[in-house]
Amino acid sequence: LSGERSGERTVKRLRLCKALTVPDSTTLYEACRRMASRRVDALLLTDSNALLCGILTDRDIATRVIAKELNLEETPVSKVMTKNPVFVLSDTMAVEALQKMVQG
Template identity: 35%
Template structure:
């Protein structure tokens, strides 16, 4: 299965020249933990997370109104193609310590975001189906038609 089948297609954006305060308010209003920064061609050039706000702003006593997103965002984040196998994306997340990855199309334009939550939901669904199959084919269920 590919990343494009499970990623979140509705992404929330922020401009690099917006204040961190605006970014935090947008995250709060939309109940998200990541905002993506795009260039003029819709390529992901940065991202900012709620963790960035905690560590790079609050943790360092910086002014969120005076600090711009471009000053603290993760620049040129790793990304994956929507055709990337989920196992490959998970390996990239694990090795890089990423909880989220931008997902791009063949032109490297943003089409979504893959999160660990997306992968966990898939795994939970798959394990539930396996559990149902095991119960259905167990000796006890086969003995009582």
Template identity: 35%
Template structure:
């Protein structure tokens, strides 16, 4: 049985909620990623910030990225999946919430990786991938 840990991109990195949007953009550039999990002071997941969030909710709103905390860009309840979850649970979580990136958490509630659409494309059958795309992108 394929687990979340088998398909995730390991080594994901947090950004603290009080860090600036500018720092988030720099980390995304340096890590070559389009999203970063956001942590609270206890290193617990409190959101995700994406490159799109930075453009739409900061730059387009004329906010100063060097002064704006990433916590201003996080919305809703953060979703995550345990590292030992079955891949079907991963798909169900992403499909139900129409999300494209999913943090993977270990038994100690620490971030161990991220699952993106690209990870799914590399590890799923064409049929499962097709079902995922249809459900996530359906209007």
């Protein structure tokens, strides 16, 4: 059997939707606006070199922003993001990516 038939599929072959990315200097207000317009529950954040540096989730917004009454229009996402998220490359086997997600 080919790798495809035996369940060995890469992340790229899953045809996932393109992730929404914004600079880590983006305000929380703008980040929330973009999340709502794209109907996503997370944003990937990039540094000044356009490299992945964090992730902002709807849970982060609830627990780190709303609960602490931060100013949405003045606070950058870098203040509340989860730094250095675990990630995989597109040629990673899907089963390996799933294992990483389960492990946290």
